[in-house]
Amino acid sequence: MSDTTPIWSLGAMSGTSLDGVDAAMILTDGLRVFEFGDTAYRAYSDAERATLRAALGRWDGPEVAAAAEVVETAHAELLSGFKDAALVGFHGQTTSHRPDAGHTYQAGNGAILAEVLNRPVVWDFRSNDMALGGQGAPLAPFYHFALARLMGAKDPCAFLNIGGVANLTWIDPAKPGPETPGALLAFDTGPGNARIDDLVADRLGQRMDFEGALTTAGEVDEAILESLLTASPYFRRTPPKSLDRDDFQDWGDAVGRLSDSDAVATLAAATAGSIARGIAQCPAPPRALWVTGGGRNNPALMEMIAALVDCPVSPVEDAGFDGDMLEAQAFAYLAVRVQRGLPTSAPGTTRVAAPVGGGQISHPGALEQLSTS
Numbered sequence: 001m002s003d004t005t006p007i008w009s010l011g012a013m014s015g016t017s018l019d020g021v022d023a024a025m026i027l028t029d030g031l032r033v034f035e036f037g038d039t040a041y042r043a044y045s046d047a048e049r050a051t052l053r054a055a056l057g058r059w060d061g062p063e064v065a066a067a068a069e070v071v072e073t074a075h076a077e078l079l080s081g082f083k084d085a086a087l088v089g090f091h092g093q094t095t096s097h098r099p100d101a102g103h104t105y106q107a108g109n110g111a112i113l114a115e116v117l118n119r120p121v122v123w124d125f126r127s128n129d130m131a132l133g134g135q136g137a138p139l140a141p142f143y144h145f146a147l148a149r150l151m152g153a154k155d156p157c158a159f160l161n162i163g164g165v166a167n168l169t170w171i172d173p174a175k176p177g178p179e180t181p182g183a184l185l186a187f188d189t190g191p192g193n194a195r196i197d198d199l200v201a202d203r204l205g206q207r208m209d210f211e212g213a214l215t216t217a218g219e220v221d222e223a224i225l226e227s228l229l230t231a232s233p234y235f236r237r238t239p240p241k242s243l244d245r246d247d248f249q250d251w252g253d254a255v256g257r258l259s260d261s262d263a264v265a266t267l268a269a270a271t272a273g274s275i276a277r278g279i280a281q282c283p284a285p286p287r288a289l290w291v292t293g294g295g296r297n298n299p300a301l302m303e304m305i306a307a308l309v310d311c312p313v314s315p316v317e318d319a320g321f322d323g324d325m326l327e328a329q330a331f332a333y334l335a336v337r338v339q340r341g342l343p344t345s346a347p348g349t350t351r352v353a354a355p356v357g358g359g360q361i362s363h364p365g366a367l368e369q370l371s372t373s
Contacts, residue, residue, distance in 0.1 A: 003340050006034050010085035011332030012075055014093045014108075016164025016245040017193055017294055018052050019207065020044045021074050024328040025085060030336035031177075033146050039325045042078040044070070049207075052107075055095040056246055059105035064095055071108035076116045088113065089335030089359075090123040097244040099135040111362035118364045122335035125358040129345045134352030137242040141169040141186035141349045142337065143330035145178035151319055158279065158286035159316070160305075161327065162295025164245045166192035166275055169349075170282040179346040179355040185282060186349040187239035190274030193295055195251045196267050200260070202252075209264050212298030218265025224254055228270040235277050240351040265300070272304035279309050292316045292323040334359070 006029045014021045021044075025037030044052065048070045055067035071093045079088060090113055092106030110123025126136035144159040153173040161167050167188045175183035193208065200206045200214065209215055228251055229235065234243070251270060255263035279286065289311055295301055296315045306313040316323045334344050343355035 004029055007086040007336060008037060008084050009087045009089060009332040009336050010079060010082050011089040011328040011330065011335065012079060013091050013328040013331055014071060014074070015293075015327065016094060017197060017208070018044065018049050018164070019294070021078050022325050022328040023078050023082065024322070024325040024332060025082060026329050026332045028333050028336050030333070030340045030342050031146070033150050033333065036322070036329070038082065039322065039328070040078055040081060041324070042074055044074065048074065052093060052095075055107060057096055057244075059096045059103065064105070064107055067093060067095060068107040068109065072112050075108065075113060079113070079117055085119060087335050087339060088117060088119060088121045089331035089333075090121050091125060091331050092123060094245065097137060097242065099130065099137070099242050102130065104130060104136045110360070111366055114362040114364050114366065120339075120364070121362050122338045122359045123362065124360050125331070125334060125338075125344065128356050128358045129350050129352050132353045132356050134345060134350035134356070135240055135242040136350060138167040138169070138186050138188065138349065139334060139345060139358070140167075140327055140330040141184050142178040142344055143326075143333045144169040145171055145173070145184060146333060147321060148173040153288075155287040156282075156284050157288045157290065158282065160275060160289055160291045162192040162271070162291065162293040162301070163327075164192055164194035164197070165243050166190055166271060166295065167242075168275065168278045168282075170286060172283075179343045181348070182283070184346065184348045185239060187241045187278065188243040189278030190235065190243070191248045191251060191267075191271055192293065194245050195248060196264055196271075199252055199255070199263055199267065203260055208294070209298060212268075212300040214261045214264040215268045215298055215300035218259070218261030218263070220269040221255070221258060221262060221266045224258070224266050225269050225273065228254055228266075229273045229277070235274060239278070239281055240347075240349060242350070268298065268301045269304055271295070272301060272308055275305055276308035286311050289313045290316045290319055290321075292321070292326045296323055
């Protein structure tokens with residue numbers, strides 16, 4: 001197989017919303033996307049989700065070991081159903097991401113999955129980037145560039161992922177490649193769903209604001225909203241920049257006296273406001289904003305964003321993509337790039353010193369060789 005032969009690659013993503021594992025196949029050569037394949041989802045149980053939550057903010061200790069076991073078991077169960085994948089991209093579950101302190105940790109061992117799945121697994125995508133001074137996130141922008149080219153975009157556009165954290169990728173599709181200077185600017189804009197998810201979990205025992213019902217019913221407290229958007233220096237920092245899921249915990253405290261619906265509406269408005277501030281930091285106004293991640297299923301949040309930006313705001317489904325699986329597809333794409341020695345991040349996406357390829361590749365049998373050596 002030559003380095004330009006497209007292969008079926010399988011990607012898996014367990015995001016900061018802690019809902020479950022997404023898995024998706026794409027046919028790619030690491031440059032272009034030729035075809036989208038099968039997808040699947042495996043939800044975390046309440047007990048598994050509690051184990052993962054207990055590990056947040058940690059990078060070692062028994063809580064992290066327990067989280068890793070949950071992550072490895074869930075991924076093994078889901079990914080074993082894909083028989084035609086030549087390669088697997090495994091992100092793992094981020095328990096701690098502190099780029100300013102120089103560390104990031106994703107629970108789950110790709111070498112174990114390589115044994116279980118009997119095929120090569122690419123994992124630990126962020127460490128190389130951070131070793132060269134990068135933020136280690138976001139990592140989907142190179143895939144966003146490939147999708148913009150697949151769409152035939154000619155003018156600058158942007159992808160917005162609203163997961164636990166919201167992140168933005170601004171794209172100039174006229175550039176020859178994603179690592180080209182000026183092709184991409186990517187960064188976390190601020191909280192996505194995490195602050196809302198935590199509030200409704202604490203108050204109502206729910207996993208999320210389903211279909212934006214609370215956001216729609218609530219009234220925004222404008223004074224609190226203004227304070228949320230002006231208090232943090234993060235929004236004034238020049239991108240690229242990135243966040244941990246549990247940053248901005250003070251937002252929950254700020255809406256503590258509000259009713260459930262008003263608190264959620266105010267948090268959603270703050271998320272929308274931080275996204276708009278992020279778009280204002282882009283090199284040029286995007287001609288379209290394509291939204292992926294769970295936040296696109298909150299119609300009130302989508303309306304809030306649309307009211308604040310000067311371009312059409314649409315779910316990625318309107319462009320023919322799957323917003324539930326796009327990040328899993330991204331790690332399938334990045335896995336092929338790692339295998340073929342191509343960069344996966346660049347100064348414009350993570351502030352890394354130079355374009356760099358992330359990830360390590362584990363092959364079946366490697367653990368057995370280590371145990372007998």
